[in-house]
Amino acid sequence: MSCPRSGGCVFHQAVEPSVVKRVRYASVFSYCRGGGHEECALYRTMAVGGDIRYNLMPDGTVGDYRDERSLGHGRRFLIIEDSPVFAALASSTINSNFNGAQVVRAASFETALAELAGDWAAIVCGFGIGGGKTAHDVRRHTEAPMVILTGRPDHIELPRGATRVNKGDGPEALAKALRACLS
Numbered sequence: 371m372s373c374p375r376s377g378g379c380v381f382h383q384a385v386e387p388s389v390v391k392r393v394r395y396a397s398v399f400s401y402c403r404g405g406g407h408e409e410c411a412l413y414r415t416m417a418v419g420g421d422i423r424y425n426l427m428p429d430g431t432v433g434d435y436r437d438e439r440s441l442g443h444g445r446r447f448l449i450i451e452d453s454p455v456f457a458a459l460a461s462s463t464i465n466s467n468f469n470g471a472q473v474v475r476a477a478s479f480e481t482a483l484a485e486l487a488g489d490w491a492a493i494v495c496g497f498g499i500g501g502g503k504t505a506h507d508v509r510r511h512t513e514a515p516m517v518i519l520t521g522r523p524d525h526i527e528l529p530r531g532a533t534r535v536n537k538g539d540g541p542e543a544l545a546k547a548l549r550a551c552l553s
């Protein structure tokens with residue numbers, strides 16, 4: 371009996387299409403195809419609506435079957451940025467580095483406020499976001515990982531737990547900071 375969750379399973383979708391990966395991970399396919407799915411760590415996690423740990427294997431160990439682009443699969447990112455240019459940069463960086471990611475953009479704190487209670491993999495936020503608001507106002511409404519995209523001098527005080535990326539450092543610096551939030 372095959373696993374009924376294979377269609378939405380990150381392990382199955384990463385390994386099944388690749389001959390090399392199918393050979394490498396052959397020993398755990400008994401979960402997917404041999405009727406052992408109810409004992410599978412991914413199956414059990416999905417059954418309770420949990421978040422699949424990066425590269426979690428059916429037997430509960432960790433493999434390396436997912437590449438970094440798959441980190442964004444099913445994840446949601448909120449961009450709070452009053453500059454259309456940098457909002458577009460952040461959006462295109464997420465879409466080109468994280469397959470399957472969903473991006474929501476807010477051009478002001480007021481617009482973002484309605485979204486902040488959501489489940490965000492990461493929030494990309496300018497330090498100043500217009501209307502006298504800053505990233506600190508955002509932090510008061512969310513515990514999500516934050517990446518502060520800023521052109522301000524080094525001495526600005528970041529919100530608790532946030533990572534700073536200089537606007538001049540380009541898309542790869544932003545992608546690197548977001549990968550750290552997701553892994």
Ligand code: SF4
Pocket residue numbers: 373374375376377379380381382401402403406407410411412413428
């Ligand atoms: S048994 Fe586990 S790894 Fe295999 S398809 Fe089902 S959930 Fe995915």
